[in-house]
Amino acid sequence: MNTLALVFAIWAAGSLQPARDPLAAVRQMVADAREEIEAFEKSNPSAGSQHPAVKWDNALWAIHEREPRTDAGARAAVEAVRLLTQAEMWPRADARVESLTLDDPAWEGLPWVLYEAGIKRKELPAVITTLSRVAEAAPKPTTKAAALMIIGRAYRRQGDLAAATRSLEASRSAAPASSYAEESKGIIYEIEHLSPGQPAPAISSTARNGRAFSLADMRGKPAVLVFWGTT
Amino acid sequence: MEEVPLLKRLSEKYAGQVQIVGISTDESVERVDRVVKEKGMTWSILSDGRGFDGPIPTAYHVQGTPDLFVLDGDSRIVRRFTSATEIEATVEPLLARRR
Numbered sequence: 001m002n003t004l005a006l007v008f009a010i011w012a013a014g015s016l017q018p019a020r021d022p023l024a025a026v027r028q029m030v031a032d033a034r035e036e037i038e039a040f041e042k043s044n045p046s047a048g049s050q051h052p053a054v055k056w057d058n059a060l061w062a063i064h065e066r067e068p069r070t071d072a073g074a075r076a077a078v079e080a081v082r083l084l085t086q087a088e089m090w091p092r093a094d095a096r097v098e099s100l101t102l103d104d105p106a107w108e109g110l111p112w113v114l115y116e117a118g119i120k121r122k123e124l125p126a127v128i129t130t131l132s133r134v135a136e137a138a139p140k141p142t143t144k145a146a147a148l149m150i151i152g153r154a155y156r157r158q159g160d161l162a163a164a165t166r167s168l169e170a171s172r173s174a175a176p177a178s179s180y181a182e183e184s185k186g187i188i189y190e191i192e193h194l195s196p197g198q199p200a201p202a203i204s205s206t207a208r209n210g211r212a213f214s215l216a217d218m219r220g221k222p223a224v225l226v227f228w229g230t231t
Numbered sequence: 232m233e234e235v236p237l238l239k240r241l242s243e244k245y246a247g248q249v250q251i252v253g254i255s256t257d258e259s260v261e262r263v264d265r266v267v268k269e270k271g272m273t274w275s276i277l278s279d280g281r282g283f284d285g286p287i288p289t290a291y292h293v294q295g296t297p298d299l300f301v302l303d304g305d306s307r308i309v310r311r312f313t314s315a316t317e318i319e320a321t322v323e324p325l326l327a328r329r330r
Contacts, residue, residue: 190292200306201290203252208264208276213252220304222325223250224318226238227288227298230257230266 022072026063029056030079037087053087056080061096069105078109085117093117097130102137110134111150124154135170145171145180152187161191200225234297234315235270241318242274249322250275256296258282304329 033056040052060080067073077100084093097114100106111131118127128151135147148171155164164187171184193201203215203225215223242251255263255278263278279285283294291300301309301321310321 186292186294193290194292194300194308194311196308196310198308200300200302200308201287203254203277203287203290205277205279205287208260208267208278211275213275213277215302215306218250218302219306221248221250222304222309222322223252223302223306224241224322225291225300225302226251226253226315227256227291227293227296228232228234228253229255229296230232230262 022063022067022070023075026060026072026076026079029060029063029076030083032056033060033079033083037083051087051089053083053089054092057084057092057096064106071105074105074109077104077106078113081110082113085113085120088120090117090121102134103139105140105143107134107138108140108143108146111146115150115153118154119157124158128154135174141175142178142180145175145178145184147171148174149180149184149187152184156187156191161195165191232266232270235272237315238274239271241315245322245326248326252277254278254287256283256285256288256293301325 033052036052036056040049045051057080060076060083063076064073064080067076077096081093081096084096097110100110111134114127114130115124118124131147131151131154135144135151138144138147148167152164152166152168152171155161155167168184168188168191172181172188175181200215203213205213207213238251238253241249245251251274253267253272253274253276255276257263257278258280260278260280263276263280266272267276277287279287282288291298297313297315298311299313299315299318300311301318303309303325309325310317312321
């Protein structure tokens with residue numbers, strides 16, 4: 001075998017080999033889907049052409065059904081719904097969500113997706129209703145915590161800070177060591193200290209030009225604090 | 232960083248009326264100084280090189296940038312948002328109240 005043929009054989013073996021890690025395979029599908037959807041949306045598609053989200057939803061959902069109750073299967077379901085909601089294919093997205101039983105592990109990743117979709121469609125109350133059912137029925141504490149954290153965010157966004165705080169506290173106690181509990185704690189802090197009307201946390205520092213800087217010195221004038229990064 | 236030209240325009244428009252303070256979440260103070268100079272950022276800049284773990288981002292629960300807070304003349308929080316494009320609409324009524 002000459003060198004060229006050998007190189008080709010290695011390349012072919014590599015590219016034909018199925019991905020061994022199913023979660024990595026799902027991630028790759030999502031990356032491919034995003035690329036295709038972006039190109040599709042840029043191309044000024046004609047009215048009759050099918051949105052590629054449909055094709056990718058079918059492919060991802062097939063993984064969800066083939067590998068139920070695995071990380072890859074759960075991730076595939078979450079990403080399928082995300083693609084559908086980003087494409088604003090609401091009936092199809094709703095049907096997918098409704099087909100999931102409340103004990104499906106996909107529910108841990110879905111709250112965020114439903115929250116963003118709820119904001120987009122201005123239907124946060126419906127999201128709260130759905131997630132309340134999940135929080136009630138989910139067997140996994142982290143799933144409960146994720147659902148309750150998002151319910152808290154939704155209530156806060158609607159201006160019901162008392163209901164938000166209750167839900168966030170419930171999220172913290174559902175799975176105290178989880179990232180959701182940590183996030184809930186942060187939102188409770190924001191509600192208590194950073195809501196409109198509250199005194200801004202004190203700042204006392206030295207500006208880069210060497211001058212002393214204190215928030216208290218700025219009283220009498222509105223101020224804009226811009227948190228920024230050079231990258 | 233893409234909002235620097237807008238902030239520059241607003242700092243000129245509201246000179247003497249609204250204090251703009253840039254609080255950097257960088258981990259290199261030298262880098263901040265360099266960028267501030269390069270971009271001609273003339274408003275107050277705070278930076279302690281501690282990234283998001285510094286006392287100010289912690290007190291304001293800042294986890295990503297841009298993140299902006301508008302304060303009224305009594306240093307109370309009026310609004311929080313993630314783009315400088317919303318500054319004018321929030322600041323104008325505050326100034327109108329004072330006129």
